[in-house]
Amino acid sequence: MPDYYDGGGAGVGAFLAFFFLILPVILILALAGYLISSFFYMKIFEKAGVQGKWRAWVPIYRELVFAKLGDLSPWVMLGAFLVTAVLSNIPVIGPILGYVAIVALAMASWRVGLKLGKDWPLVLLYIIPGIGGLIWLGIAAFSNAPWNPNVQPSPWRTSFLRDTTVWRGIPVQPDGGPAPAAGYGAPGAGYVPPAGGTPSSPAGAYPPPTTQTPPSTEPPAPGAPRP
DSSP: OTTTTTTHHHHHHHHHHHHHHHHHHHHHHHHHHHHHHHHHHEEEEEETTOOOGGGGGTHHHHHHHHHHHHTTTTHHHHHHHHHHHHTTTTTTTTHHHTTTHHHHHHHHHHHHHTTHHHGGGGGGGGGTTTTTTHHHHHHHHHSSSSOOOOOOTTTTTSSSSSSOOOOTTSSSOOOTTOOOOOOOOOOOOEEEETTSSOOOOOOTTTOOOOOOOOOOOOOOTTTOOOO
16 A cells, blocks of 8 residues: 655655754854944944943843934833744734834934934945844844934824833933023113213214304494494
């Protein structure tokens, strides 16, 4: 009697052999990605004044710190990771929810990039699957621009996305824009005349005209000589 399952068993065996063959390569690439990204995070954290280099080497936690530097609530970032991990397998909407964490990282990256003098188009690197975010981190990590937290306010500064947490060792980011320039001062007092009444005439001025007495129109006395 022929065995109809021989072909299926051979296919499963070939798949398992291929999987175990590439598994070491996958693990090596994952480890390399972790080490490189952690080093990039560490450089960015140093620029921002974050205390403790170890923060950059703890997965997930480093992304929460990164979110705070990008004016995004770390709890929103954590929720985005949970949504991606738990709900990405739901049919139809799962593939869409799988991008929630990437969108959150891109939002924080945009704000961090502004503080490092980078333009927003660099965030489009996140569209590249797998390595896009890593490329962005590398560009930001080796930027020569100093960290400047006084940038334009974030669009979500009045929503639940705004970071209101305070974590020890992580500088609080002023999500309100640079301080406005001082306006015009109040006008000074008007002209005050000097003490003593009428002000004196400036040097070199003509003296004021004196009052002249008009000639008398009285007729001369009788017998008086006429002029």
